[in-house]
Amino acid sequence: MVQHPEAQAPGPATDAVRHSHGPGIAGQQPVVHAHGPDEVPHTHPDPAVDPHEPLLHGPRALRVGIGGPVGSGKTALVAALCRALGTRLRLAVVTNDIYTTEDADFLLRNGVLPAERIRAVETGCCPHTAIRDDISANLDAVEDLESSLGPLDLVLVESGGDNLTATFSKGLIDRQIFVVDVAGGDKVPRKGGPGVTTADLLVINKTDLAPLVGADLSVMDRDARARRGELPTVFLSLTQDRAATPVADWIRTLVAGSQHATTG
Amino acid sequence: MSLTTLLVLADGRLPAGGHAHSGGLEAAVSSGRVRGMADLDGFLQGRLATAGVVTASFAAAACADPQRWRDLDAGLDARTPSPALRKASRAQGRALMRAGRILWPVPALDRPAAQRIAPHHPVVLGAVAHGAGLVPRDAAVAAAYGTLTGPATAGVRLLGLDPFGAHALLAGLAGACDRIADEAAARAGDPVDTLPAAGAPLLDIGAEQHATWEVRLFAS
Known part of the structure; x- marks a missing residue:
């Protein structure tokens, strides 16, 4: 299959609408679509099928990746999920974000998650490399958490803030959440990119800011549906819903x- | 040997964890010892003459006889006074062990992998090269060159240096890498105690300071 993430980067809206790289069209004929004048026409024989081997199933934690641009609210979402899920599930977090002792203290002080359940990974100035092209350090962190804490139900892997083309490798995570926020502009879902189009859950965060920044949530909803087909999108305001209820559910x-699946 | 196999093993895009290690450059940049291209050139030459020589020698020796991995591993511990650098070397060894054993059969690493022991990176590199059907000189050249690519690209990322200039430095050091690899291959069967033991105290000190930073962009 031809891979060309660059071609999915933000482009002119007219051209962007004709791209349909996301899932939701399984079983249909190979898709041929027009590209810009400087691109080679090509087909996507099976765009809904991930080419990677699935992770080995066994008695190990479900791994959920949380990605999205800088400032969209990934860390706040992780904190909210820890609050909502941490008492019922055996939970640990790997963060690829720049992580200070203040961050650790914040999580600790708020009773969100004890320090031994959080691992920070250095990404060598390339956050997308660490979650996609070379997942070694993240795999090591997940394995170390599982070996030091015992069996876990859930590991959240938070990416460093990146751009709309950053996604997690299926070799690292089982499912991924992509977080954008209304203050980043209501055009973000229309711009697409692999994060918006292929994430298993799209979270549009900071809806409370929409009237202040002139963002039209109905436009974001419509564009997200057009981009993502059947894949779910939720709207969230962590200031109003501190437990991130729809994401936690x-x-x-x-x-x-x-x-x-693993026991039955 | 297969030249293409060597390229696969030495490719900076091999998912073996190397991208997150600067080979001591982040600490050198922060302390003001490396500010521009000329400083980077000096840093790379110094690194090649010290870490490069030791890494190449141990990779060649491990490739010649992977069953010697325990002795070689202990020999590298003795040559790595900085605990932070030992940790970084074992972290990269662990990552390369994962990648290498998926790419090629490496029977010598079956036991350490099963016991969750991570040998030092040069030992793993030599054993993986052996498993890939390469010879000690191949392992040595990949090892010597590998000690340079990390800090060179880290210089581009941390200092915004011209990437063509940084790669030109690598091209300029190719002959030195070849000579180091020749020497390492010639001595691949030597006893561990007589293998090279060149050290770079400033890199050791820098690594120890770097490990205490609250925020760092590279793991080492």
């Missing part, structure tokens, strides 16, 4: 499903 369902 989505993860609870996943964990229940994966535990059923």
Whole structure:
């Protein structure tokens, strides 16, 4: 299959609308679509099928990646999920973000997660490399957490803030969440990119800011649907919903499903 | 030997964890010892003459006889006074062990992998090269060159240096890498105690300071 992430980068809206790289069209004929004048026409024989081997199933934690641009609220979402899920699930976090002792103290002070359940990974100034092209350090961190804490139900892997083309490798995570925020502009879902189009869950965060920044949530909703087909999108305001209820519910369902799959 | 196999092993895009290590350059940049291209040139030459020589020698020896991995591993511990650098070397060894054993059969690493022991990176590199059907000189040249690519690209990322200039430095050091690899291959069967033991105290000190930083962009 031809891979060309660059071609999915933000482009002119007219051209962008004709791209349909995301899932939701399984079983249909190979898709041929027009590209810009400087691109080679090509087909996507099976765009809904991931070419990577699935992770080995076994008695291990479900791994959920949380990615998205700088400032979209990934760390706040992780904190909210820890609050919502940490008492019922055996949970650990790997963060690829620049992580200070203040961050650790913040999580600790708020009773979100004890320090031994959080690992920080250095990414050598390339956050997308660490979650996609060379996942070694993240795999080591997940393995170390599982070996030091015992069996876990859920590991959240937070990416460093990056751009719309950054996604997690299927060799690292089982499912991924992409977080954007309304203050980044209501055009973001239309711009697409692999994060918006292929993430298993798209979170549009900071909806409370929409009237202040002139963002039209109905436009974001419409564009997200057009981009993502059947894949779910949720709107969130962590200032109003400190437990990130729709995201926590989505993860609870996943964990229940994966535990059923490995035990049944 | 297969030249293409050597390229696969030495490719900076091999997913073996190297991208997150600066080979001591982040500490050198922070302390003001490396500010521009000329400083980077000197840093790379110094690194090649010390870490490069030791790494190449141990990779060649491990490739010649991977069953010697325990002795070679202990020999590298003795040559690495900085605990932070030992940790960094073992972290990269662990990552290369994962990648290498997926790419090629490496029977010599089956036991350490099963026991979750991470040998030092040069030992793993030599054993993986052996498993890939390469010879000690191949392992040595990949090792010597590998000690340079990390800090060279880290210089581009940390200082915004011209990437063509940084790669020109690498091209300029190719002959030195070849000579080091020749020497390492010639001595691949030597006892561990007589293998090279060149050290760079400033890199050791820098690594120890770097490990205490609250925020760092590279793992070492």
